[in-house]
Amino acid sequence: MTPYTEAAPLAKGTYAYTLEAVDAAGNVSAPSEALVVTIAEEIALYRGQPVFFMDADGSSVIVHLSDCGQAIGFMTLTNGETTGAAISLIYLKDTTGNSSLEIHSIDGSVPGTSFEGLVIDNAEGTTEALNMLLAPDASLAPGGFIVADGSIRSITLAAIGAGSLIYAEGINSLDVQGAVGGSTALTTIYAGAAGVGSVKVGGMTNTLFSGGVFGSVTVLGNVSDSLLLSGYDIGGDVILGTDDDGAFSAATGNIGTVTINGSLIGTTIIAGIDPGPDGIFGTADDGVVSSSTIQGAIKALIVKGSISGPTAVLANSTIGQVKVGNAKLTLPYVFGNILIAQNWR
Numbered sequence: 469m470t471p472y473t474e475a476a477p478l479a480k481g482t483y484a485y486t487l488e489a490v491d492a493a494g495n496v497s498a499p500s501e502a503l504v505v506t507i508a509e510e511i512a513l514y515r516g517q518p519v520f521f522m523d524a525d526g527s528s529v530i531v532h533l534s535d536c537g538q539a540i541g542f543m544t545l546t547n548g549e550t551t552g553a554a555i556s557l558i559y560l561k562d563t564t565g566n567s568s569l570e571i572h573s574i575d576g577s578v579p580g581t582s583f584e585g586l587v588i589d590n591a592e593g594t595t596e597a598l599n600m601l602l603a604p605d606a607s608l609a610p611g612g613f614i615v616a617d618g619s620i621r622s623i624t625l626a627a628i629g630a631g632s633l634i635y636a637e638g639i640n641s642l643d644v645q646g647a648v649g650g651s652t653a654l655t656t657i658y659a660g661a662a663g664v665g666s667v668k669v670g671g672m673t674n675t676l677f678s679g680g681v682f683g684s685v686t687v688l689g690n691v692s693d694s695l696l697l698s699g700y701d702i703g704g705d706v707i708l709g710t711d712d713d714g715a716f717s718a719a720t721g722n723i724g725t726v727t728i729n730g731s732l733i734g735t736t737i738i739a740g741i742d743p744g745p746d747g748i749f750g751t752a753d754d755g756v757v758s759s760s761t762i763q764g765a766i767k768a769l770i771v772k773g774s775i776s777g778p779t780a781v782l783a784n785s786t787i788g789q790v791k792v793g794n795a796k797l798t799l800p801y802v803f804g805n806i807l808i809a810q811n812w813r
């Protein structure tokens with residue numbers, strides 16, 4: 469087998485390669501299945517210089533890296549200008565807590581746009597990665613990711629697709645007008661010991677959310693098949709139930725008021741509780757997350773719709789009040805496979 473190398477670097481576009489075998493007698497085989505290769509377009513992002521492109525359905529998209537710091541970056545688009553483009557990756561380097569990234573779009577047969585990946589590599593010595601990711605009409609594509617090695621002050625997105633990952637060392641506010649997650653694959657949001665300040669989302673499905681503390685959590689629709697873990701660290705592998713799980717250091721494990729305008733379905737909400745050896749929250753072997761600072765209180769849980777199981781809401785310390793529909797629940801509340809308890813361990 470002789471390796472084949474293209475003579476010159478390929479221009480952006482999509483290329484198909486097929487293989488035909490020729491024997492000594494000159495017989496030519498049928499062509500193989502095509503190997504399709506897409507060469508992406510890479511666009512530099514300089515602060516203060518917006519980049520414009522047209523996405524696949526004709527929306528005009530503007531990507532803008534702004535404000536201070538030495539932040540620079542690049543953006544990789546798949547497909548060409550003739551078919552329209554999609555953002556496959558945005559990479560930002562040397563950002564600070566003053567840097568902001570904005571993605572806006574107008575028009576197109578499908579409103580808004582989407583991106584598959586955002587990597588924020590903040591400047592050395594900074595703990596803040598970004599002031600603002602303002603993308604109110606951009607969705608994080610299913611299976612997409614946002615990864616920052618520092619904190620992000622505010623994240624505004626249209627939606628977060630199923631199977632996505634958001635990893636940051638603290639998020640002050642997370643505002644998602646549409647849905648977070650989907651039934652097809654687990655969505656993970658990791659907010660480090662600093663946790664999240666305020667969370668406001670359209671709905672939440674099949675999502676694992678881990679942080680040292682949660683401020684207010686407001687959901688316009690339902691929360692289903694999800695886990696909100698305050699104080700309990702799923703670790704750098706962002707997988708629940710592995711060896712690197714434990715306590716966030718210097719985190720309170722508290723949760724502010726959780727308001728769900730829809731229903732709470734098959735979901736676990738934890739403040740400062742450890743699942744114990746069985747790995748399941750709400751069983752007899754549960755423990756307290758062992759950090760000297762963990763308190764693990766929940767200020768209030770207000771569900772405008774109904775609660776269905778298996779659902780567990782457990783606090784190491786107190787739960788201020790629990791209201792479902794118009795009823796105020798007395799704790800501990802145990803009904804079928806629903807368990808709501810304060811001072812759990």
Ligand SMILES: [Ca+2]
Pocket residue numbers: 701702703704705706707708709710711712713
């Ligand atoms: Ca883990």
Ligand SMILES: [Ca+2]
Pocket residue numbers: 742743744745746747748749750751752753754
């Ligand atoms: Ca357990």
